Amino acid sequence: MATIRIPTPLRPYAGGQSEVAVSGLTVGAALADLTQRFPPLKQHLYTDTGELRSFVNVFLNQNDVRELGGVDTPLTEADRLMIVPSIAGG
């Protein structure tokens, strides 16, 4: 199974874990598996319309998935995803 690194502010919603093993053949499937297992994460990762929030960046082995295939980017068991928030406001 691939793993997802959970950023510090979201760890309380993932059972306190910093890394979670997830199943899924794509980035989107892995994220869906994550939020299915930890439902409180969903509102912080996704908008009401089901899109990833603009400040939620997902890296696959150091590459931003937006530069790859987005949520359709295929995954292997050795892959490591990282959720890295941009921090924004004003």
Place this chain on the structure above:
Amino acid sequence: MSLNIPETILGEIRAQGEAAYPYEAAGLLLGRAAGGQKSAEAILSLANAREADAQHNRYLLSPQDVLQGEAEAAKRGLDVIGVFHSHPDHPARPSEFDREHALPWFAYIITSVMRGQAAESTAWLLAEDRARFLEEEIVTA
């Protein structure tokens, strides 16, 4: 709910706001969290990645900078526990834009900088339902 922060660190945050004026300063709070209580021990000022003509009322810390900030915190044996930013010529109250882009659990310190002088500093925590911020007491030592 409260945020512990040394006077010296709060002073650094306020000085960053004054130095960046009329633009928004922003950076990370480094410290420790135990049993729901957060204590700041250092700050990490980062570049505002927003385009120049937006920096008077918007800030953005890039994911690359956030990752580097986390690595720096880990090197110091600390965690990233929150974010600070300034509001040039605006009150130290979170905006709707702040709320939309906020992360849970983080302590958000906002400093009002009026005509180049730091005024009020306040601290906030995003509510669980993301609908609003809850104000936290800043406890200095």
